[in-house]
Amino acid sequence: xxxxxxxxxxxxxxxxxxxxxxxxxxxxxxxxxxxxxxxxxxxxxxxxxxxxxxxxxxxxxxxxxxxxxxxxxxxxxxxxxxxxxxxxxxxxxxxxxxxxxxxxxxxxxxxxxxxxxxxxxxxxxxxxxxxxxxxxxxxxxxxxxxxxxxxxxxxxxxxxxxxxxxxxxxxxxxxxxxxxxxxxxxxxxxxxxxxxxxxxxxxxxxxxxxxxxxxx
Numbered sequence: 001x002x003x004x005x006x007x008x009x010x011x012x013x014x015x016x017x018x019x020x021x022x023x024x025x026x027x028x029x030x031x032x033x034x035x036x037x038x039x040x041x042x043x044x045x046x047x048x049x050x051x052x053x054x055x056x057x058x059x060x061x062x063x064x065x066x067x068x069x070x071x072x073x074x075x076x077x078x079x080x081x082x083x084x085x086x087x088x089x090x091x092x093x094x095x096x097x098x099x100x101x102x103x104x105x106x107x108x109x110x111x112x113x114x115x116x117x118x119x120x121x122x123x124x125x126x127x128x129x130x131x132x133x134x135x136x137x138x139x140x141x142x143x144x145x146x147x148x149x150x151x152x153x154x155x156x157x158x159x160x161x162x163x164x165x166x167x168x169x170x171x172x173x174x175x176x177x178x179x180x181x182x183x184x185x186x187x188x189x190x191x192x193x194x195x196x197x198x199x200x201x202x203x204x205x206x207x208x209x210x211x212x213x214x215x216x
Contacts, residue, residue: 033158034209036084039094041109042207043080046071046175047161048199051188052080053115053173055108055132061182063120066131067113071175071188075206081109087144095213098156100149103167105139108132114143117166117173117192124178128171128192142168150201158204166192172200 036042044053051071056079060068072080085105086092098104106115116133123129133142150161164173171192176199178189193200 033160035097035212036156036158036204036207037094037098037210037212038084038086038092038096038104039210040084040207041081042084042158042204042209043075044082044106044202045205046188046199047201047203049175049177049188051175052077052205053082053175053190053202054080054187055111055113055115057111060123060129060131062123063129064118064131066116066133067108067111069115069130069132069190070180071190073186079108079110081207082106082115083109088139093213095210097212098147100147100154100156102147103144104147105143106145112136114139115145115173116142117169117171118142119169122189122191124180124189125176125191127174128166128169128194130173130190130192144168145173156204158207158209161201161203163196163200164202170194172196173202174200 049071051073054072055067055069058068059065085107087103087105111132112135113132114134117128117130120129144167146165146167147156148163148165149156153160169192171194174193175188175190180187
C-alpha cells in the first residue's frame with residue numbers, strides 16, 4: 001500500500017494524466033506484463049546484480065564532471081525513477097508503446113536531467129562514462145538510446161530482458177560488481193561497453209505504466 005501511494009504521489013508531482021495508469025512492483029520475468037509507454041515512470045533493474053539504475057545530484061570527480069549515474073542496491077529509493085521520453089522531432093506522444101529498435105530518452109525524475117553517455121572514461125573500469133546531462137530544454141544526441149529487446153518480443157514490456165544501445169558511442173548500458181568507495185559508497189559503477197555481454201541486460205521493474213493509447 002505504501003508503494004502504491006508513493007507511486008501516485010509521483011504522478012501528481014509530474015502533473016500527468018492518471019486515468020488508467022497502473023503501478024507495478026517487480027515480478028518474475030514474463031512476456032505478459034504491462035507495456036512501457038512514453039510518459040511512464042520506471043525503475044530499470046540490472047538483471048544479474050538486481051541493482052537499480054540510479055542518479056543523484058553528485059558530480060563525477062573525473063571525466064566529464066557531470067552528474068553521476070550508479071547502480072543502487074535498495075528498491076525503495078526515489079532517485080531510481082526515470083521518465084520514458086521520445087526522441088525529439090518524432091510523432092511519438094504520451095501513451096504510445098515502444099518497439100524494439102526505437103530510439104528514445106530517459107529523464108531522471110528528480111533532477112530532470114537525461115541519461116547520457118560520451119567518450120569520457122568511466123571512473124572505475126575506464127569504459128565509456130554514463131552520466132546525467134542537460135535539463136528540460138537542454139538535450140542532445142548523447143541522450144539517445146536504442147531499445148534492443150532480447151528474445152522474440154517486439155514491444156517493450158515490464159520484466160522483459162532488454163539492452164540499451166547508445167547511439168553516439170555504440171556502447172551498451174552496462175554495470176558490474178565494481179563499487180564506489182567515496183562518491184557513492186557501496187553503489188555499483190554504471191558505464192558503457194561496446195560489446196554485447198551478460199552484464200548489459202536490464203529489465204523494467206517497479207514503475208507506473210501509462211495505458212497504451214492509439215496514435216492519431
